[in-house]
Amino acid sequence: MTSADSSIQFDENGRLKHFLTINGLPQKTLIDILDTAESFISPRERRIRKIPLLQGKTLVNLFFEASTRTRTTFEIAGKRLSADVINLNASRISTSKGETILDTVRTLEAMHTDLFVVRDHASGAAHLIASHLPDPVRVINAGDGRHAHPTQAILDMFTIRQAKHDFENLKIAIVGDILHSRVARSQIHAFNILGAREVRVIGPATLIPTEIEKMGVSVTGNLLEGLDDVDVVMVLRIQRERMDGKLIPSEQEYFNRYGLTTEKLKSAKADAVVMHPGPINRGLEISSDVADGPRSLILDQVTNGIAVRMSIMAKIMQSQDESP
Amino acid sequence: MNTVIRNGHLVDPANGVNARTDLYIRDGRVAGVGKPPEISAREPSGESGFDHEIDATGYYVFPGLVDLCARLREPGEEHKATIKTEARAAASAGITRMVTPPDTFPIIDTPAMAHMIQDRAYDAGFAAVHPLGALTVGLKGEQLTDMAMLMDAGCVGVSNALQSVENTLLMRRAMQYASTYDTPVFINPQDSWLQGNGVVHEGEISTRLGLPAIPEAAETVGVARDIALIETSGARAHFNLLSCARSVSMISEAQRRKLPVTASVSIHHLLCSENDIGAFNTQYKVMPPLRTEKDRRELIRGVDEGCIRAICSDHQPHDIDAKLVPFSEAAAGIAGIETLLPLTISLVNDRQLSMETAIAAVTSNPAAIIGMDAGHLAVGVQADLCLFDPVRSWVLDSETMQSNGHNSPFLGTRLQGKVVRTLIHGRTVYNGD
Numbered sequence: 001m002t003s004a005d006s007s008i009q010f011d012e013n014g015r016l017k018h019f020l021t022i023n024g025l026p027q028k029t030l031i032d033i034l035d036t037a038e039s040f041i042s043p044r045e046r047r048i049r050k051i052p053l054l055q056g057k058t059l060v061n062l063f064f065e066a067s068t069r070t071r072t073t074f075e076i077a078g079k080r081l082s083a084d085v086i087n088l089n090a091s092r093i094s095t096s097k098g099e100t101i102l103d104t105v106r107t108l109e110a111m112h113t114d115l116f117v118v119r120d121h122a123s124g125a126a127h128l129i130a131s132h133l134p135d136p137v138r139v140i141n142a143g144d145g146r147h148a149h150p151t152q153a154i155l156d157m158f159t160i161r162q163a164k165h166d167f168e169n170l171k172i173a174i175v176g177d178i179l180h181s182r183v184a185r186s187q188i189h190a191f192n193i194l195g196a197r198e199v200r201v202i203g204p205a206t207l208i209p210t211e212i213e214k215m216g217v218s219v220t221g222n223l224l225e226g227l228d229d230v231d232v233v234m235v236l237r238i239q240r241e242r243m244d245g246k247l248i249p250s251e252q253e254y255f256n257r258y259g260l261t262t263e264k265l266k267s268a269k270a271d272a273v274v275m276h277p278g279p280i281n282r283g284l285e286i287s288s289d290v291a292d293g294p295r296s297l298i299l300d301q302v303t304n305g306i307a308v309r310m311s312i313m314a315k316i317m318q319s320q321d322e323s324p
Numbered sequence: 325m326n327t328v329i330r331n332g333h334l335v336d337p338a339n340g341v342n343a344r345t346d347l348y349i350r351d352g353r354v355a356g357v358g359k360p361p362e363i364s365a366r367e368p369s370g371e372s373g374f375d376h377e378i379d380a381t382g383y384y385v386f387p388g389l390v391d392l393c394a395r396l397r398e399p400g401e402e403h404k405a406t407i408k409t410e411a412r413a414a415a416s417a418g419i420t421r422m423v424t425p426p427d428t429f430p431i432i433d434t435p436a437m438a439h440m441i442q443d444r445a446y447d448a449g450f451a452a453v454h455p456l457g458a459l460t461v462g463l464k465g466e467q468l469t470d471m472a473m474l475m476d477a478g479c480v481g482v483s484n485a486l487q488s489v490e491n492t493l494l495m496r497r498a499m500q501y502a503s504t505y506d507t508p509v510f511i512n513p514q515d516s517w518l519q520g521n522g523v524v525h526e527g528e529i530s531t532r533l534g535l536p537a538i539p540e541a542a543e544t545v546g547v548a549r550d551i552a553l554i555e556t557s558g559a560r561a562h563f564n565l566l567s568c569a570r571s572v573s574m575i576s577e578a579q580r581r582k583l584p585v586t587a588s589v590s591i592h593h594l595l596c597s598e599n600d601i602g603a604f605n606t607q608y609k610v611m612p613p614l615r616t617e618k619d620r621r622e623l624i625r626g627v628d629e630g631c632i633r634a635i636c637s638d639h640q641p642h643d644i645d646a647k648l649v650p651f652s653e654a655a656a657g658i659a660g661i662e663t664l665l666p667l668t669i670s671l672v673n674d675r676q677l678s679m680e681t682a683i684a685a686v687t688s689n690p691a692a693i694i695g696m697d698a699g700h701l702a703v704g705v706q707a708d709l710c711l712f713d714p715v716r717s718w719v720l721d722s723e724t725m726q727s728n729g730h731n732s733p734f735l736g737t738r739l740q741g742k743v744v745r746t747l748i749h750g751r752t753v754y755n756g757d
Contacts, residue, residue: 004602005533023532102648122650123534124604131603132648145652146534182534209531210539 005147008130015319018130019312020141021148022189029315030193034158037304037311040080048307053314054083057114061087063142064101064120069278069302070142070152074117077309083115105129109137115317116140123147123182138316140309146182152277153186155308157194159301160232163273167194173226173268174217175202175258176236176285179209179247183277184236192216202226203258206247223258227267235260235276238285251284261287265295273297325376326350327750328360332380332711336387337680338688338700347385348374349707352750356703380711383744386665386683388420388451388708390690390699392588393564394639394661396422396453397728398444399437400429405641405728407441410661411450413726415754417662418710418743419637420451421691421698425510426458427485433458433469435477442478450753454694456483456510459498465489468498472505480694481562483510486611488546490516495550499559508694509561513546513571514612523652525567525615529598535651538613540568547571551578554585562693563587565638567612569622576631586693587631589623590638591667592658592733594676596620600733606647606654607733610638624676627685634690635682637664641729659729663720665712666739673740707750711757716742 006024011017016029040048059078063071071087078085090104105116115138118126123145130139143149157167164170172191178184178201191199192215199217201208208219220226227233238254248254260274274286274296282288291298329347334357336342341357348356350373355361360374391414397405414422424441426432432441438455445453457474459482461467471482482502489495502509522538524530530537547563551574554561563575566589578585592610597617601608608614626632640657647654668686671677677685691699701709719738722730746754 005604008603100645100649120650122652124651127604128648128650144534145650148534185532185534210526210537211528212531214528215532 005127008127011319016316017319018139019150019316020126020130020139022150022153022186022193023148025193027193027195030154030157030190033154033308033311033315034161036314037158037307040307040310048080048310050080050082052082054078054081054317057083057317058112059083059085059115059117059313060108060113061085061117062105062108062119063089064092064125065143067119067142069305070119073302073305074142074309077306077313080306081310081313101125101128102132105133109133113137114320115313117142119143121145136320138320140312140316143182146180146185148186149182150186151309151312152183153190154312155301155305156187156234156275156277157190158304158308159275159297160273162300163297164231167191167196170196170232171198171200171230172196172232172234173200173202173230174234174236175223175226175260177207177238177242178203178212178236179207180239180242181236184234185215187234188215188217200226200230204248223264224267227264230268231272233260233265233268233272233274235274235286237277237279238281240281255284259283259285259287260290262289262293265290275301278302325750326355326374327376327378328374329378329380329385329711332383332385334385334701335679335683336701337684339702342680347701347709349747349750352707354701354703354705354707357701361703378711378745382713382715384712384714386418386710386712387687387699387701388710388746388748389418389665389686390421390694390696391419391639391661391664391686392423392634392636392690392693393590394422394424394637395641395657396424397641398428399440404643407444407453408448409728410639410641411445411448411453414661415450415746415748416726416743416756418665418712418746419661420708420746420748421454421696422451423454423456423480423694425483425485426456427463427487431458431463432456432479433461435470435473438474438477438479450748454478454480456481458482459484459509460489460494463487465491465494468501471502471507475505475507480696481508481510483512483564486512488512488514488516492549492553496553496557499553499557499561503557503559506560509559510564511546511550511561512564513543513550515542515545518542518545523609523613524601525598525613527598527616529601533601533604540570540615543568543612544570544574547574551575551583551585554578554583560584565590565593565612565636566623566626566632567593567615567619569619572622572626572631576626579631586633587626588634588636588690588693589627589632591635591660591664592638594620594624594627594635594671595667596733604651605733606649606651607658607731609651609654609656610658611656624671628677628681633685634693635664635668635685636690637661639727641727642731644730647731657731658733659725659727659731661727662725663732663734663739665743666741667734669712669714669741670739708748710743710747711745712741713744714741716744718742
């Protein structure tokens, strides 16, 4: 299987120009992004200084789907890099006769936007936009349907690297609604590129997409077996409105089998860390004592989102500045 | 005008002809193959009476193509295409008859609508258009249409198009009723629940791209149900647009049991698979979806072995905007009439199908499915045919596409072989030589 959805991300010199999917990125690119993100965090102050890297550039956060943390961290990241940041929470109606997603983007592009950060409920939306904008304009995918959420995956890798230092010996479990999860798909690519030892996905068969093994994971429906000896537990959000008795029988049964509790976490390694892309449903996919417990990195993930997104923006804008 | 087509290589599978020969046309009908018709007392001598000669040296002569599934967008979506634009485009591609599904706006569920569509095609003067009547009123799956009167009005079958009839009892009654008049029932097999809001085949590609998926069972459950209903209703059924290997084996098995079942496939399902979707390329969004490489190969085998009797264009012209949206929101379908013949011939060139099988699948077999004496060139039949230059190589591009719809994944593709002339009723309706 090729990485057909990846090639559009590179310019003719093989440099990253858009950030749409983790699939197909070289390991070195991921490491570079992680290293640069680290350099943005001053070790003494533990906070990020303002850098004039994107001075004079205009960044548009174009969110066709609601988001708080992702949009906010992109906004802060842009501002720390000295870009002019515009936030647009646009709504669009599928297949309506009104303005299309490309109309909206072209209108904003005509106002000299340099970088779009796009979130949409349709898989492939960021690809569509990237392939229809003039060359110097850059696109970062902030989540497209069930397809990809590459910046989230990078910040997860960053957070894991802080805790575990390298990936080679890591066993990872991703628990929950893999079917609808763009986060899981991007994480799977990232773990495999970074050389993790094993990636397992865990959930009832109704929430596991067909042939996911071909993405380089193993599948189990048994949480305790799946957690056995793992270093990292990624818990995914269950979207209540998607469930209504058709994919899982009830919240009670889901929590009984897949909700991560202190007791169940004992199956993992003693120093295993717990992560969640948020927002969390306490008592559904994770119990409060785990979410707020000492092994939870959930808040670190949020904090790290800023430096990582700065790093990604810097990376792709570099190819813009150097392009003729 | 009496015409003789000289020196062409005639491929007429229904009549067992595959050789270089002359073809004589008189009064719009085939008058002689290989030799001029017998001299009759009232007419001038045979050979000299054919005053108009067409030199077909180096060309194939094929019967006019009969396309079992072409949407023309009129009435209701004239911004995409009209009967006239598409019938003309069809003629330029050697297609002389098209069957059009009933899902126009308004729907073809009354004799008046059936008449109107045929009249407009007749006025356009290119390919003939044969409507399918709706199987149920408004395609809603609730009430039978006036099928007998629809057939009287020129419909060649009945169909519920892409709307599956969820009510199994009603489907059975529709088949029973159709069988009374030996009306062919065209079925697009699908279970609407399993189909859901899916847009691609359920498998590795849907998982990787995170697109809502359509499992194979969405089709095979439909095929299985409807075979069971055919068995007990005696309806003559045609499964339109198969996409799965498993459907082929189920239909093949039904045919072995002598059930009156035929099947067709679109040309793009013989050439493309889910892998072609690549990075959300909406030009490959079709319904039923492109499936696996294995399915594609088995569909070709189904044509080769005779289970699938017809290859159609599944022509669906769209305006540009319909494909310039995210994949799940893009309109499904390919503007395919102009590529039907060259792509079918490409399977011959690649030794996937014999010339006879390929040509029969786009001419005499589909004609037989709709009960028409067409798609072949025996003496006495209407002279609908095309001349095909197998050497000419060309690139499909939107500048020169004849259809109003330019939505094709084959844009920019080099194609081998082109129709250079089309005759309908003995009259040249397209001349690209």
